[in-house]
Amino acid sequence: MKNKLSHFAIPYVVWMALFVVAPIIMVVVYAFSAAEGGFTLANFARMGTYTVVFTRSFKLAIIATLVCLLIGYPVSYMMSKEGPRFQRIAMVLIMLPMWMNFLLRTYSWMSILENNGLLNQLFQKIGLIALYNSIFGTDIQFFRMMNTQGAVVLGMVYNYLPFMILPIYSVIVKLDNSLIEAARDLGADTFNVFRRVILPLSLPGVLSGITMVFVPSVSTFAISKMLGGGTEMMLGDLIEQQFLGGAYNPQLGAAISLVMMIIVVVCMVVMNRFGEGEEQAVML
Amino acid sequence: MSKELIRLRDLCMAYDNEPVLNNINLYINDKEFLTLLGPSGCGKTTTLRIIGGFVTPTSGDVLFDGVRINDVPPYRRQINTVFQKYALFPHLNVFENIAFGLRMQRRPDPSDPTGKKQVKIPEEEIRERVMEMLEVINLKGFEHRKPDALSGGQQQRVAIARALVNRPKVLLLDEPLGALDLKLRKDMQIELKRIQQQVGITFIYVTHDQEEALTMSDTIVVMDKGSIQQIGTPEDIYNEPKNAFVADFIGESNIIDGVMVRDRVVKMYGREFPCLDGGFAENEPVDVVIRPEDIDIVPVEQGQLTGTVTNVTFKGMQYDIIVDFRGFKWLIQTTDHSPVGARIGIKIDPDGIHVMKKSSYSGMFGDYSSFSEEYDELDDASLALDEEESEDEE
Numbered sequence A: 001m002k003n004k005l006s007h008f009a010i011p012y013v014v015w016m017a018l019f020v021v022a023p024i025i026m027v028v029v030y031a032f033s034a035a036e037g038g039f040t041l042a043n044f045a046r047m048g049t050y051t052v053v054f055t056r057s058f059k060l061a062i063i064a065t066l067v068c069l070l071i072g073y074p075v076s077y078m079m080s081k082e083g084p085r086f087q088r089i090a091m092v093l094i095m096l097p098m099w100m101n102f103l104l105r106t107y108s109w110m111s112i113l114e115n116n117g118l119l120n121q122l123f124q125k126i127g128l129i130a131l132y133n134s135i136f137g138t139d140i141q142f143f144r145m146m147n148t149q150g151a152v153v154l155g156m157v158y159n160y161l162p163f164m165i166l167p168i169y170s171v172i173v174k175l176d177n178s179l180i181e182a183a184r185d186l187g188a189d190t191f192n193v194f195r196r197v198i199l200p201l202s203l204p205g206v207l208s209g210i211t212m213v214f215v216p217s218v219s220t221f222a223i224s225k226m227l228g229g230g231t232e233m234m235l236g237d238l239i240e241q242q243f244l245g246g247a248y249n250p251q252l253g254a255a256i257s258l259v260m261m262i263i264v265v266v267c268m269v270v271m272n273r274f275g276e277g278e279e280q281a282v283m284l
Numbered sequence B: 001m002s003k004e005l006i007r008l009r010d011l012c013m014a015y016d017n018e019p020v021l022n023n024i025n026l027y028i029n030d031k032e033f034l035t036l037l038g039p040s041g042c043g044k045t046t047t048l049r050i051i052g053g054f055v056t057p058t059s060g061d062v063l064f065d066g067v068r069i070n071d072v073p074p075y076r077r078q079i080n081t082v083f084q085k086y087a088l089f090p091h092l093n094v095f096e097n098i099a100f101g102l103r104m105q106r107r108p109d110p111s112d113p114t115g116k117k118q119v120k121i122p123e124e125e126i127r128e129r130v131m132e133m134l135e136v137i138n139l140k141g142f143e144h145r146k147p148d149a150l151s152g153g154q155q156q157r158v159a160i161a162r163a164l165v166n167r168p169k170v171l172l173l174d175e176p177l178g179a180l181d182l183k184l185r186k187d188m189q190i191e192l193k194r195i196q197q198q199v200g201i202t203f204i205y206v207t208h209d210q211e212e213a214l215t216m217s218d219t220i221v222v223m224d225k226g227s228i229q230q231i232g233t234p235e236d237i238y239n240e241p242k243n244a245f246v247a248d249f250i251g252e253s254n255i256i257d258g259v260m261v262r263d264r265v266v267k268m269y270g271r272e273f274p275c276l277d278g279g280f281a282e283n284e285p286v287d288v289v290i291r292p293e294d295i296d297i298v299p300v301e302q303g304q305l306t307g308t309v310t311n312v313t314f315k316g317m318q319y320d321i322i323v324d325f326r327g328f329k330w331l332i333q334t335t336d337h338s339p340v341g342a343r344i345g346i347k348i349d350p351d352g353i354h355v356m357k358k359s360s361y362s363g364m365f366g367d368y369s370s371f372s373e374e375y376d377e378l379d380d381a382s383l384a385l386d387e388e389e390s391e392d393e394e
Helices: A006-031 A042-081 A084-099 A102-113 A118-125 A128-136 A149-173 A177-185 A190-219 A222-227 A235-243 A250-274 B044-052 B094-104 B123-136 B152-164 B182-199 B210-216 B234-239 B244-249 B371-393
Strands: B004-015 B018-029 B033-037 B059-064 B079-082 B106-108 B118-120 B170-174 B202-207 B219-224 B227-232 B254-262 B265-268 B271-274 B284-290 B295-298 B305-314 B319-325 B328-334 B343-348 B353-357
Touching: A006 A250, A042 A084, A042 A149, A042 A190, A042 A235, A042 A250, A084 A149, A102 A118, A102 A149, A102 A222, A118 A128, A149 A190, A149 A222, A177 A190, A177 B079, A190 A235, A190 A250, A222 A235, A235 A250, B004 B044, B004 B202, B018 B044, B018 B202, B018 B219, B018 B227, B033 B044, B033 B210, B044 B079, B044 B170, B044 B202, B079 B152, B094 B123, B094 B152, B123 B152, B123 B182, B152 B170, B152 B182, B182 B202, B182 B210, B202 B210, B210 B234, B219 B234, B219 B244, B227 B234, B227 B244, B244 B254, B244 B284, B244 B353, B254 B328, B265 B284, B295 B328
Parallel strands: B033 B202, B033 B219, B079 B170, B170 B202
Antiparallel strands: B004 B018, B004 B059, B106 B118, B219 B227, B254 B265, B254 B284, B265 B271, B284 B353, B295 B343, B305 B319, B305 B343, B319 B328
């Protein structure tokens, strides 16, 4: 179909070709080539050594996504039930941390979670650590919170929670109130109104929220590096090392990226199948 | 005479101290088709929502079968609602939409002697009842469609089926035909009446469309400004309007100041007219309603009144003629053509004259002098709208 406006799309097409399609092609080419050139599958064969990193990455990303969902859904739901003034303020509060630099926010968590950081000082003050020692017969000075998987998950949840809340909230707030009244009229109590009307109709928002939290979580390297202290290496760190770090091997890095990309895409497709029949999830 | 099912007693409702309903007293019989009719903002939808349980009245009682149900939530009432915009569940197909209410229901287990155990309705029965309902609304074969794959009229019928499948004692309908085009609306009016007679339950219908109300109702309740103006059969409401508001709202009417000289004689324009009304004080000022179709045009010398034709509009079945009687313009509907500027006489039979007591609405509706201008304004409005639209396109 010829549209007289179609030439306005040309810059976008060029942009996409340059910055989306070309890099993907380069990743594919690199993944299948040896360091000295020529086709090889050796990069994929070497990946077996890193299975533990793959599992850890997906495990932490899944946990972070679930936690975001468990916090994000009720928050979105309750927010949508409040007045417009409350909704505006809540929205600003949710967005506020995002106006600050991502690294800065994560650094501040470091100083909160450190062995003699804010949280441990607080625990000391209120006697929580003494209480713990007297109960368990231990003699610790602080809780070790930094450089744990828990800290990494916390960092992910903190950074990506708004991406879960926003899509869910925007779907719920647009729900037609007469649908809820209709369900009540037809004999549904509060629980059934939620389960049979609100929940299925908000599924598109949930799916795009999951996508928007899971994808950056599984590929993050800054959070795991800063809060995990390098001991909890994730896929992002591994890839970074291949390109910038001491283990310089861009071919292997490309292969890992490719595999990760494929796994993520497969996950997303399967999940969207799940929500099929509902409106298609908004992939952002 | 059928028995009373719902009674509204001294019902008042206010939002933010702004009264929307004042002392509504009304009873509704079993198997009746009752219409709440009035302009927007008259309180008819609020009344319906109170009966449905979505709104709690500020004061007064709602009785169902003699039991007060003010605080009973909607899902425990034997009442179902058809919403203005249908409110079909977009994620469920037609079958599941209709089955929704049945899946929510629990009833005593027949195999449990104590009768305390509650069970779901078995799947076969749900299937049977949904299919039966699809037949009633003539949508067999549509059960797997999603609502957005249905036309407005079909969605409407699914919404009715979804409510009726629960076998409620009362069905509430909130302007259900508002979104349909004229032809479909006429068909659905007949369809609704048929469905009501077939299932044999009470319908409470809210509309601002007087013609819809006259076509379908057993009883019409005319409302304005949160109060009931008149309750009666369509014939009563049309032929014997209680005040100028009802006369003006239902059909076209010429409302003229008059004086009741004595029983069965009313004086207008200084002339006495025989009529059928009585029971007024001697020389009591009254409003006189004369329907446009009750006026006969006769030669000037035979007329009870004479006037000048100022406007003629061809309406297909009849002409709408505006006639000036000493500065007060009447609307007359006639099959005979009279040219603009002609002097004509008119004759009104005694049963064409309806005398009403003066009310707060007296003198509010004026004459038909703005008749032609009204059309002009409408034209202007649609013109302005067109311009706006074309601007949007650019």
